[in-house]
Every structure is written in structure tokens, then in C-alpha cells.
Amino acid sequence: MDDIRYADRIVSADEVKIAARKAQVYYGTNHALRDVDVDILGKTVTAFIGPSGCGKSTFLRCLNRMNDTIPGCRVEGKITLDGQDIYDARVDPVQLRAKVGMVFQKPNPFPKSIYDNVAYGPRIHGLARSKAEIDEIVESALRRAALWNEAKDRLSSPGTGLSGGQQQRLCIARAIATSPEVLLMDEPCSALDPIATAQIEELIDELRAQFSVVIVTHSMQQAARVSQRTAFFHLGRLVEYGETGQIFTNPRDPRTESYISGRIG
Amino acid sequence: MSLGTLVLAVLILSAAAFVAGRRFALSRAGGDPRRLHSLPGHYGQHAALLTAVPALALLVLWLGVQPLVIELRVATLLPATDDATTASLAMAEVRRISEGLDRLVVAEGLSDRDLAALTPEGLAPRLRAVGAAVADITPQTLDAARAHRALQASFGLWMSVLVLGASLGGVALALLRTAPDFRARNVSERFIMWILIAASLVAVATTVGIVLSLVFETMHFFRLYPAQDFFFSLTWNPQFRGGSDLGIWPLLWGTIYISIIALVVAVPIGLLTAIYLSEYAGPRTRGWAKPAIEILAGIPTIVYGLFALITVGPALRDWFAQPLGLGSSSSSVMTAGLVMGIMLIPFISSLSDDIINAVPQSLRDGSYGLGATQSETVKQVILPAALPGIVGAILLGASRAIGETMIVVLGAGAAAKLSMNPFEAMTTVTVKIVSQLTGDTEFASPETLVAFALGLTLFVITLVLNVLALYIVRKYREQYE
Known part of the structure; x- marks a missing residue:
């Protein structure tokens, strides 16, 4: 395990970006998530781990109100972004999602050119006044997503023509082009091979300089590699949340220990 | 046995x-x-x-x-x-x-x-x-x-x-x-x-x-009547005594004019209906609205024809054609076009609805996740993704409009004319095929055989439209999946 590069665990910023208090999620009558209290820090990578169906993706989707699009889903409790309740009636989910971007499990580029995929967010949010500005945003987003060198000569070809790993980096570029404050990633590497995974992990570590990143992952190694904070979910509850090194080497809760040592999950 | x-x-x-x-x-x-x-x-x-x-x-x-x-x-x-x-x-x-x-x-x-x-x-x-x-x-x-x-x-x-x-x-x-x-x-x-x-x-x-x-009878027809007159003459004036003018253009123009009006009515309404049903309507609304619209598709076209003859035609004449001084006929291109458009709405909305529903949810999620509104998502992501299928649906609708007969007979009349006025009576290829073949004439004169040439022309046009539809669907599907 010595050759695996672990992320720097020292967190420079201590500001709380997103805070959840007693968050509950119901799908119809099914109580999917109970009493989740989490403080997600700014400029930090936070990993959510846990067995399938434990509620980690559900909680992730609460953070930018993507659950609003699921019929029958209800969220209770309090989730704040920079101190403001995101479930407040005055908050427009559209604006919230511009600030809290999301990358999905399966790469889902739009049926458009690579350029138009990245320019999509800046255009709908009116972030640029001229074509030149959009060009600039697209280039810098693709550079930050480590896709510029591969894509710069084929910006007008369809995004769906890229390989799986490139598509996922395109989706990340698309998400960071709107300059979000938080980037949510729902198992971003589960459909990728190890090389593409390594590229994305490196990318996540670089993105930490600008945003706070929340990543759901099934791979405990990945959580250990990329994150500074880790939350372990089990059966719809947050079991343990803390510094990644401590969770993996010295968990306080016996369930966490069982999971990371492979006895449950 | x-x-x-x-x-x-x-x-x-x-x-x-x-x-x-x-x-x-x-x-x-x-x-x-x-x-x-x-x-x-x-x-x-x-x-x-x-x-x-x-x-x-x-x-x-x-x-x-x-x-x-x-x-x-x-x-x-x-x-x-x-x-x-x-x-x-x-x-x-x-x-x-x-x-x-x-x-x-x-x-x-x-x-x-x-x-x-x-x-x-x-x-x-x-x-x-x-x-x-x-x-x-x-x-x-x-x-x-x-x-x-x-x-x-x-x-x-x-x-x-x-x-x-x-x-x-x-x-x-x-x-x-x-x-x-x-x-x-x-x-x-x-x-x-x-x-x-x-x-x-x-x-x-x-x-x-x-x-x-069709091909053999058409060849037979062209032996009796010159092909260049059929394809290039601007007059349609069959005489059963002989010496007829059998130019296809007045009929083709009527067909095209009526079909265009029908599509102008049906495409926007059908498409917007499909978008509402698939993207905005809840499951309950969808549950009754979709079958209700599809009932329209089950109405026989002769009933639409009656609607055109009795309701739409006189209404258009009294409220538009006569006040505007555009004509005094209750059968008009506009009547047939409007009613045919109504007939095509469920056709286009139902096909487009299925196509829009087939756009993967992950694309919607991706767009919403970037902070797009519902209409931005529909306009910029879903419609482009569904476009090849929608174009196919529209072209299939066009084929139906071109082949439609009963609504035209009752709504647009039977006068073969080349005119731009939408409130004038005109007729289509299909109507003339019927009228040339009804009555007990044997199929030996150019006046009856012309029906086969008309039928073949119509067949070629719809065939080209269908091939075009298939081509568009294939070409863009590859690019988008």
C-alpha cells in the first residue's frame, strides 16, 4: 500500500460550508434517512461511505435539492449552505444548484458538442457577456478537468464520442464551468477503469483548492486516498463522521470498524 | 370434398x-x-x-x-x-x-x-x-x-x-x-x-x-397521354369525350398546400402537448389526458370530414373569408387543412411523447444538477436529444396528410385550381384518384388510367418522405447514443 498516494489530510480552512441538523428523508412512507448531523467544511474533500442502500446518495442529493425531482420524496430537518436554510421557501432550487454542482455516477454528457456541453451552465446562468468570455471559461474548465489537451482539437465533435473516463472528466468540466462553491460527486468513478479513476482522483485533489468536494464512493481505498473527512452511513443513519485518518485507523464506533475491516456491508 | x-x-x-x-x-x-x-x-x-x-x-x-x-x-x-x-x-x-x-x-x-x-x-x-x-x-x-x-x-x-x-x-x-x-x-x-x-x-x-x-398501368397511361403534359401542364380538366388536360400540378399544389396547413396546425400543438405530458404533467394528469388525446386518433376520418363540412367550413366562411373579402365558399383549403391538422395532433403528440420519454433520465438530472430550469432543460437538452425521433414523427404525419382523402372531399371541395388564396376551394391528388375511378368506365382511356399515374406519384412522394424520416432518425441516433 506504500505506493498509493494519500491526500494531504491537513485541512486549511475551518469554515463550515454546509451544515445538516436532524436531516430526515422519506420516500413515500419509507423513512430512508434518519437524524443526520454533518458539518461539511469549505475547501475540503468529504467522502461518504457505507454499504448499498445506506442513504449516502440520498443525503448527497439532499444537498442540492435534486430529490425535488423524485416524486414522493420528502426532506425534513435543517440543511444550511453558508448559514442559509436551503429548504426555505425563499430559496430557488435553480440558484442553489448553480452554487452546488453535481457529477453523477454514470457519465451523462448532453447530446451536444464538447464545447456546448461545457458552455451549457455559463450560458444558462448568464456568466459571460461575450463569446470570448465563454471561450475562456470553457478552456479553463477543460484545463482544470485535465481534458484540454485531449479535447482542444475536437471541441465541436459530440461529447458522447469520448471514452468513458473522458466523458466523466467532461461532466466534471461542465460542473466546474458554472463556478460552484460545492461539488457533489455521486460515485464518479464506478463506471471507469483504474487509470481513468486515478486521473479523476488526482483532479478531485486539485479541485479542493477552490471548492468543497463531497464524494460518495463504494471504494474505501478511494475514500482514504482522496478525502480529508469521512462520513460512514449505515441503514439510513450517520454512524460516524470525522477526520479520514482517524475513521480508517481508529474508528470509535464498532460498526465502522466492522465495515472498514470488511466484516459487514 | x-x-x-x-x-x-x-x-x-x-x-x-x-x-x-x-x-x-x-x-x-x-x-x-x-x-x-x-x-x-x-x-x-x-x-x-x-x-x-x-x-x-x-x-x-x-x-x-x-x-x-x-x-x-x-x-x-x-x-x-x-x-x-x-x-x-x-x-x-x-x-x-x-x-x-x-x-x-x-x-x-x-x-x-x-x-x-x-x-x-x-x-x-x-x-x-x-x-x-x-x-x-x-x-x-x-x-x-x-x-x-x-x-x-x-x-x-x-x-x-x-x-x-x-x-x-x-x-x-x-x-x-x-x-x-x-x-x-x-x-x-x-x-x-x-x-x-x-x-x-x-x-x-x-x-x-x-x-x-401501379407501374404497369402508369406505363399504359403514358402511352396514351404524353408524360411531359402530365408532369408540366398547369391545367386539370378531364373530359370523358377525350381531349382532356391532365396536368398534375393543380392537384399536387392542393395536396401540398393542405398538408402544409395541417402540419402548421398539428406540429406545434402536438409537440407542445407531448412536452407537457412527458415533462410537466403528473402521473395522474397523464393517466387521463394521454388516452383522451389518443381518442382523437380513433375517430374515423369521415367524421372529421363531417365536422369540416358542417362546422369549420361555414364558420371560417362567415367569420374570416367573407368579412375579409377572400371568398364565399365554405369548402376551402383552410377548412380541410385545419381539420386535418386536428386529426394529426394525437398522431404527432403520441409519437413524440414516447420519444421524449425515451430520453434517459440521466440527461435531465445532469441539466437540473447544473441549475437549469425545466424549460431550459426541455429546450436545450431534451428536444435536441429527441429531435431525430420527432422529425421522424412529423414526416410520418406528413405522409398521412398527403394520403388523406375524406377530409379533403368534404372540407376542400373537388375543384382543381392553382391559387394562393387559402379560402378557395381546391382539391388533392387522392380526391381526384377517387373521382376518376368512380363510375363504370373500363380502364382503357387516359381519363381513368391517369388515376394510376397519380397514385404512383403520390406513392413516390410518401416513399421519399418515409425514407427521409428513416434516414434522419438513423443518422442522428448514432450520434446521440
């Missing part, structure tokens, strides 16, 4: 063969199905198929060939003629007399000798009395009819014998082949594949047949 009994006999034999094949296979395996290569049912199926299919195929083939052979033989008894029309009329007369003799035999209980003694004198009224529409009978036609009847009887007997023989042969062959290591499953699967291929060939062969018949 009549045809029905024969088919029934073959089917009963086939059912018996199923049971026998199954039993026989089991007994060959000593009652242990595990020692058989296939399930016992497969052996039964194999026997049943082998019994029924070749026999029925033989039957169909025989029924197709028999009249040709009989008529070839009977024709030698008739006075020789060079004219194909006269010959076919004489042959039709022979068939009617032969049929009449059949009925006479039943009605009057004639023996074979009575039949041979019949003379043409006074026979015609007796045949008409039993319901055979014969005109006058000559000794030659009567002889020919007798021969026709006799041949039919003997051919019928041979057919029954051979079909039943084929059927029994099938049973025997199946049982002979049945053994524990005989691969009955593979054989019957292959058999079924061939039946399916034969079924699809029927549709293909019919298409080819329709096209060929």
Missing part, C-alpha cells in the same frame, strides 16, 4: 399427429422423458407441423394454379380471338355459366345425362332463375362451361387426394424420424422460423405487387 372440410381434415390430422408424435417419442424412450434429446412436446410439435404445413402450402399453391390451368384448357374450345379483352370477357361468361350449371344441378336435381343433353335454347332464363347473371348462351360457351365444370370437379378431387396424401405422408415421415436422439427442438424451431419468414414475405410481396401494378 369442399375446401373447408379439407382444411379442417388437415388440422384434425395435425392435432392427432401432435398427440401421436409425443406418445411415440415417449414410448421410444421407454417412458423416460430424460432420455429424449428434446421435450416430448417438441416431438409432438414437429409431427404436427410436418403434417399441416406442407399440406396447406400445397393447397394454397394448388388453388392459385388450378384456375390458370383450367382456363388454358377451356380456352381451346372457344372461338379464337386476338383481342385479350374479348377473350377475358368470354372466359368470364364461361365461368358464370359453369357456376350457373352448378346451381341448376342442385336446384332442379339434374343428373349427368340431363346436363349433357342441355341445349342453349331457353337455358339462359333458367340459369337466371337460380341467380346466375348470364347474358346469352352459344353452343360453344355451353360446351366450354361443361368442360370447365368437369375439369373443376376432377381437379378438386385430385386436390383433396393429394393434400390429404401430403398430410398423411407428413405424419408418417415425422413418426419415422422420431427417435430419442432426434433433435426435434431444433427442427421445430427452424420450422417456426420459416413460417415467420413466409409471413413477412407476404407483406413484402404485396408491396412489390402493388408497386408493379
Whole structure:
């Protein structure tokens, strides 16, 4: 395990970006998530781990109100972004999602050119006044997503023509082009091979300089590699949340220990 | 043996063969199905198929060939003629007399000798009395009819014998082949594949047949009427005395004009309906709204035609055409176009709705996740992704509009005119096909044969539209998935 590069665990910023208090999620009558209290820090990578169906993706989707699009889903409790309740009636989910971007499990580029995929967010949010500005945003987003060198000569070809790993980096570029404050990633590497995974992990570590990143992952190694904070979910509850090194080497809760040592999950 | 009994006999034999094949296979395996290569049912199926299919195929083939052979033989008894029309009329007369003799035999209980003694004198009224529409009978036609009847009887007997023989042969062959290591499953699967291929060939062969018949009649027409006049003349003025102007343009223009109006009505409304139903409506609204819209598609077009004639036409005339000084006719291009557009709405909305629903949810999530609103998502992500399918739906709708007849007859009138005024009566290719062919004219004059040329033109246009639709759908689908 010595050759695996672990992320720097020292967190420079201590500001709380997103805070959840007693968050509950119901799908119809099914109580999917109970009493989740989490403080997600700014400029930090936070990993959510846990067995399938434990509620980690559900909680992730609460953070930018993507659950609003699921019929029958209800969220209770309090989730704040920079101190403001995101479930407040005055908050427009559209604006919230511009600030809290999301990358999905399966790469889902739009049926458009690579350029138009990245320019999509800046255009709908009116972030640029001229074509030149959009060009600039697209280039810098693709550079930050480590896709510029591969894509710069084929910006007008369809995004769906890229390989799986490139598509996922395109989706990340698309998400960071709107300059979000938080980037949510729902198992971003589960459909990728190890090389593409390594590229994305490196990318996540670089993105930490600008945003706070929340990543759901099934791979405990990945959580250990990329994150500074880790939350372990089990059966719809947050079991343990803390510094990644401590969770993996010295968990306080016996369930966490069982999971990371492979006895449950 | 009549045809029905024969088919029934073959089917009963086939059912018996199923049971026998199954039993026989089991007994060959000593009652242990595990020692058989296939399930016992497969052996039964194999026997049943082998019994029924070749026999029925033989039957169909025989029924197709028999009249040709009989008529070839009977024709030698008739006075020789060079004219194909006269010959076919004489042959039709022979068939009617032969049929009449059949009925006479039943009605009057004639023996074979009575039949041979019949003379043409006074026979015609007796045949008409039993319901055979014969005109006058000559000794030659009567002889020919007798021969026709006799041949039919003997051919019928041979057919029954051979079909039943084929059927029994099938049973025997199946049982002979049945053994524990005989691969009955593979054989019957292959058999079924061939039946399916034969079924699809029927549709293909019919298409080819329709096209060929259109092409031959059209060639016939162009021999009587110059093609350049048909394609380039701007007048449509058929005269049944001869000397007609048969230019296609007034009709084609009417067709195109009405179809464009119909699509201008149907495409936006249908598409917006589809977007509402698939993206905005909740499951409950969707549950009743979608069937309600699809009911529109079930209304016969003649009913739409009545709606155009009685409601839309007069309303347009009173509220638009007359106040604007554009015309005083209640049948107009606008009437037919509007009503046809309404007819096409469910067609376009239902197809587009399915296509929009097929756009993966992950694309919607991706767009919402970037902070796009619902209408931005629809406009920028869903519609572009669904576009090839939607274009296909629109072109299919256009094909229907072009082929529509009843709404035009009742809504737009029958006057062939080249005009830009949408409140004037015009007509389409389909309407003129109907009007050129109704009435008892034989298909020999350019005025009737023009219908086939019109039909072929229409066929080519819709074919091109359909091919275009398929091409667009294929091309863009590859790019987007």
C-alpha cells in the first residue's frame, strides 16, 4: 500500500460550508434517512461511505435539492449552505444548484458538442457577456478537468464520442464551468477503469483548492486516498463522521470498524 | 370434398399427429422423458407441423394454379380471338355459366345425362332463375362451361387426394424420424422460423405487387397521354369525350398546400402537448389526458370530414373569408387543412411523447444538477436529444396528410385550381384518384388510367418522405447514443 498516494489530510480552512441538523428523508412512507448531523467544511474533500442502500446518495442529493425531482420524496430537518436554510421557501432550487454542482455516477454528457456541453451552465446562468468570455471559461474548465489537451482539437465533435473516463472528466468540466462553491460527486468513478479513476482522483485533489468536494464512493481505498473527512452511513443513519485518518485507523464506533475491516456491508 | 372440410381434415390430422408424435417419442424412450434429446412436446410439435404445413402450402399453391390451368384448357374450345379483352370477357361468361350449371344441378336435381343433353335454347332464363347473371348462351360457351365444370370437379378431387396424401405422408415421415436422439427442438424451431419468414414475405410481396401494378398501368397511361403534359401542364380538366388536360400540378399544389396547413396546425400543438405530458404533467394528469388525446386518433376520418363540412367550413366562411373579402365558399383549403391538422395532433403528440420519454433520465438530472430550469432543460437538452425521433414523427404525419382523402372531399371541395388564396376551394391528388375511378368506365382511356399515374406519384412522394424520416432518425441516433 506504500505506493498509493494519500491526500494531504491537513485541512486549511475551518469554515463550515454546509451544515445538516436532524436531516430526515422519506420516500413515500419509507423513512430512508434518519437524524443526520454533518458539518461539511469549505475547501475540503468529504467522502461518504457505507454499504448499498445506506442513504449516502440520498443525503448527497439532499444537498442540492435534486430529490425535488423524485416524486414522493420528502426532506425534513435543517440543511444550511453558508448559514442559509436551503429548504426555505425563499430559496430557488435553480440558484442553489448553480452554487452546488453535481457529477453523477454514470457519465451523462448532453447530446451536444464538447464545447456546448461545457458552455451549457455559463450560458444558462448568464456568466459571460461575450463569446470570448465563454471561450475562456470553457478552456479553463477543460484545463482544470485535465481534458484540454485531449479535447482542444475536437471541441465541436459530440461529447458522447469520448471514452468513458473522458466523458466523466467532461461532466466534471461542465460542473466546474458554472463556478460552484460545492461539488457533489455521486460515485464518479464506478463506471471507469483504474487509470481513468486515478486521473479523476488526482483532479478531485486539485479541485479542493477552490471548492468543497463531497464524494460518495463504494471504494474505501478511494475514500482514504482522496478525502480529508469521512462520513460512514449505515441503514439510513450517520454512524460516524470525522477526520479520514482517524475513521480508517481508529474508528470509535464498532460498526465502522466492522465495515472498514470488511466484516459487514 | 369442399375446401373447408379439407382444411379442417388437415388440422384434425395435425392435432392427432401432435398427440401421436409425443406418445411415440415417449414410448421410444421407454417412458423416460430424460432420455429424449428434446421435450416430448417438441416431438409432438414437429409431427404436427410436418403434417399441416406442407399440406396447406400445397393447397394454397394448388388453388392459385388450378384456375390458370383450367382456363388454358377451356380456352381451346372457344372461338379464337386476338383481342385479350374479348377473350377475358368470354372466359368470364364461361365461368358464370359453369357456376350457373352448378346451381341448376342442385336446384332442379339434374343428373349427368340431363346436363349433357342441355341445349342453349331457353337455358339462359333458367340459369337466371337460380341467380346466375348470364347474358346469352352459344353452343360453344355451353360446351366450354361443361368442360370447365368437369375439369373443376376432377381437379378438386385430385386436390383433396393429394393434400390429404401430403398430410398423411407428413405424419408418417415425422413418426419415422422420431427417435430419442432426434433433435426435434431444433427442427421445430427452424420450422417456426420459416413460417415467420413466409409471413413477412407476404407483406413484402404485396408491396412489390402493388408497386408493379401501379407501374404497369402508369406505363399504359403514358402511352396514351404524353408524360411531359402530365408532369408540366398547369391545367386539370378531364373530359370523358377525350381531349382532356391532365396536368398534375393543380392537384399536387392542393395536396401540398393542405398538408402544409395541417402540419402548421398539428406540429406545434402536438409537440407542445407531448412536452407537457412527458415533462410537466403528473402521473395522474397523464393517466387521463394521454388516452383522451389518443381518442382523437380513433375517430374515423369521415367524421372529421363531417365536422369540416358542417362546422369549420361555414364558420371560417362567415367569420374570416367573407368579412375579409377572400371568398364565399365554405369548402376551402383552410377548412380541410385545419381539420386535418386536428386529426394529426394525437398522431404527432403520441409519437413524440414516447420519444421524449425515451430520453434517459440521466440527461435531465445532469441539466437540473447544473441549475437549469425545466424549460431550459426541455429546450436545450431534451428536444435536441429527441429531435431525430420527432422529425421522424412529423414526416410520418406528413405522409398521412398527403394520403388523406375524406377530409379533403368534404372540407376542400373537388375543384382543381392553382391559387394562393387559402379560402378557395381546391382539391388533392387522392380526391381526384377517387373521382376518376368512380363510375363504370373500363380502364382503357387516359381519363381513368391517369388515376394510376397519380397514385404512383403520390406513392413516390410518401416513399421519399418515409425514407427521409428513416434516414434522419438513423443518422442522428448514432450520434446521440
